Amino acid sequence: MEQSSVRKAALAEVLELVDSWLESSLTGEAPVIDFKTPEELKQELNLSLDGKGQGEESIAAETRKYLDHAVRTAHPAYLNQLFGGFNLAAFVGEVLTAATNTSMYTYEVAPVATLMEMTIVDKMLSYTGWKTGTGGMMTGGSNTNLVAMLLARNSIFKGAKSEGISGLPKLAVFVSERAHFSMLKAANTTGIGANGVIKVPVDADGRMRGEALETALKETIKKGMMPFMVCSTAGTTETGSFDAIDEAADFAERHALWHHVDGSWGGSLILSEDRKQLFKGLDRADSFSWNPHKLMNIPLICSVLLVKDPNIMREEISSHDADYIYHENATSDFDLGPASLQCGRRVDSLKLWMAWKYYGDDGYARRIEHLTHLAKYATEKIEESGRLELMFPTQTLNVNFRFKVPEGIDSDRFNEDLRYKLIREGRAMVNYCRLDNGLSIRLILLNPDLTETDLDHFFDMFVATAETQLKGYPQPEY
Numbered sequence: 144m145e146q147s148s149v150r151k152a153a154l155a156e157v158l159e160l161v162d163s164w165l166e167s168s169l170t171g172e173a174p175v176i177d178f179k180t181p182e183e184l185k186q187e188l189n190l191s192l193d194g195k196g197q198g199e200e201s202i203a204a205e206t207r208k209y210l211d212h213a214v215r216t217a218h219p220a221y222l223n224q225l226f227g228g229f230n231l232a233a234f235v236g237e238v239l240t241a242a243t244n245t246s247m248y249t250y251e252v253a254p255v256a257t258l259m260e261m262t263i264v265d266k267m268l269s270y271t272g273w274k275t276g277t278g279g280m281m282t283g284g285s286n287t288n289l290v291a292m293l294l295a296r297n298s299i300f301k302g303a304k305s306e307g308i309s310g311l312p313k314l315a316v317f318v319s320e321r322a323h324f325s326m327l328k329a330a331n332t333t334g335i336g337a338n339g340v341i342k343v344p345v346d347a348d349g350r351m352r353g354e355a356l357e358t359a360l361k362e363t364i365k366k367g368m369m370p371f372m373v374c375s376t377a378g379t380t381e382t383g384s385f386d387a388i389d390e391a392a393d394f395a396e397r398h399a400l401w402h403h404v405d406g407s408w409g410g411s412l413i414l415s416e417d418r419k420q421l422f423k424g425l426d427r428a429d430s431f432s433w434n435p436h437k438l439m440n441i442p443l444i445c446s447v448l449l450v451k452d453p454n455i456m457r458e459e460i461s462s463h464d465a466d467y468i469y470h471e472n473a474t475s476d477f478d479l480g481p482a483s484l485q486c487g488r489r490v491d492s493l494k495l496w497m498a499w500k501y502y503g504d505d506g507y508a509r510r511i512e513h514l515t516h517l518a519k520y521a522t523e524k525i526e527e528s529g530r531l532e533l534m535f536p537t538q539t540l541n542v543n544f545r546f547k548v549p550e551g552i553d554s555d556r557f558n559e560d561l562r563y564k565l566i567r568e569g570r571a572m573v574n575y576c577r578l579d580n581g582l583s584i585r586l587i588l589l590n591p592d593l594t595e596t597d598l599d600h601f602f603d604m605f606v607a608t609a610e611t612q613l614k615g616y617p618q619p620e621y
């Protein structure tokens with residue numbers, strides 16, 4: 144066969160396979176996962192690369208095998224982590240990204256994607272209330288937090304870019320005790336050290352408040368540390384709580400600290416007029432992480448860091464010794480590479496731009512509002528059910544609950560086992576976290592295609608599976 148007919152045949156076959164896999168995922172017809180242990184999977188799939196090349200024959204065959212064992216993250220019973228759902232326009236954008244394979248460092252090699260990224264950053268900035276700003280796409284929410292910490296460090300300790308920070312006292316950054324672990328990684332990477340991350344206690348709704356920040360600051364100063372940053376979380380990973388951003392803004396202003404808002408999980412709630420009050424005080428922050436690969440259902444990775452100072456990213460990140468890539472010419476002001484920690488960088492703008500074009504501001508606002516409604520609906524179902532208990536007052540889109548066990552049974556163990564049973568049987572994927580009152584099943588509402596009926600099915604199935612597990616529990620199968 145000629146090259147082009149081979150390509151056409153392979154693409155047509157693969158697209159057909161992908162579409163039928165998507166259909167059985169989106170309708171919930173197929174199990175959410177065909178769970179296998181690593182040993183079973185290794186046996187079933189021959190993953191070794193030591194044979195001779197299989198050529199075109201392998202493409203459809205390997206596609207089939209991969210899809211058969213892939214977790215169906217767009218399935219109505221996938222309620223597990225902070226990404227999922229299916230977004231057609233974004234999916235097409237992702238396919239185009241792979242087809243056109245280029246790098247974001249210069250305008251020259253990625254002209255349209257560069258302008259799209261700039262459009263996205265401007266669009267997102269328009270939600271912050273800032274009069275100026277800049278931003279860029281990065282490799283995940285964790286890395287937006289890392290870059291925010293780097294900019295905070297360099298903005299307060301001028302010269303740190305060239306001289307490092309070894310001459311400084313021990314630095315401190317304040318975060319909620321429920322902040323994401325990426326703050327610890329960021330502190331490790333930026334030379335602050337994980338012990339420089341001061342975890343501030345939260346209130347009963349999981350929110351970091353101004354008073355607790357002031358207490359933490361006094362203790363930190365007593366220890367001889369030098370605070371330089373506070374990070375509010377807009378949507379904590381476990382409970383979806385929003386720190387009091389305005390109180391953190393007051394605190395940051397009083398003590399001349401950089402204020403970062405980590406909206407990696409909840410940032411997209413800003414798209415809904417209804418939820419905007421959660422972001423009160425964001426207009427006074429210095430930087431904001433917004434992660435469309437979570438709540439905007441864009442395929443991973445799609446993450447944006449927004450920064451109020453329009454110049455600081457280029458000034459504090461760029462290094463000027465790469466004239467083999469960056470040439471002075473008519474388009475060099477449009478090169479995004481100097482403001483990025485990466486050299487080669489994939490196109491993440493196209494898929495988000497296409498999705499935003501498809502849904503529009505109103506469409507995205509409606510999707511967020513629907514999810515907010517579903518979180519209330521799920522919470523009410525739990526409260527009304529005699530068999531389930533709510534583990535945390537629902538804040539946004541994380542619903543924490545568990546099955547109520549009869550006396551004498553270890554509830555944490557039972558619910559953890561129940562979760563694994565659901566996965567092994569391919570019925571649902573839902574995660575858990577440990578809260579002050581024990582192990583909690585953490586139901587995440589982020590797939591806007593879900594309906595109340597999907598949730599009814601989920602809860603009926605959850606209770607029925609728990610009742611089956613209860614018979615003769617604990618069983619030796621674990």
Ligand SMILES: Cc1ncc(COP(=O)(O)O)c(C=O)c1O
Nearest residue numbers: 225283284285323378380407408
């Ligand atoms: C609050 C918060 N910040 C940061 C992150 C990290 O985001 P990513 O997984 O995109 O690195 C997460 C991920 O769950 C998160 O919930």
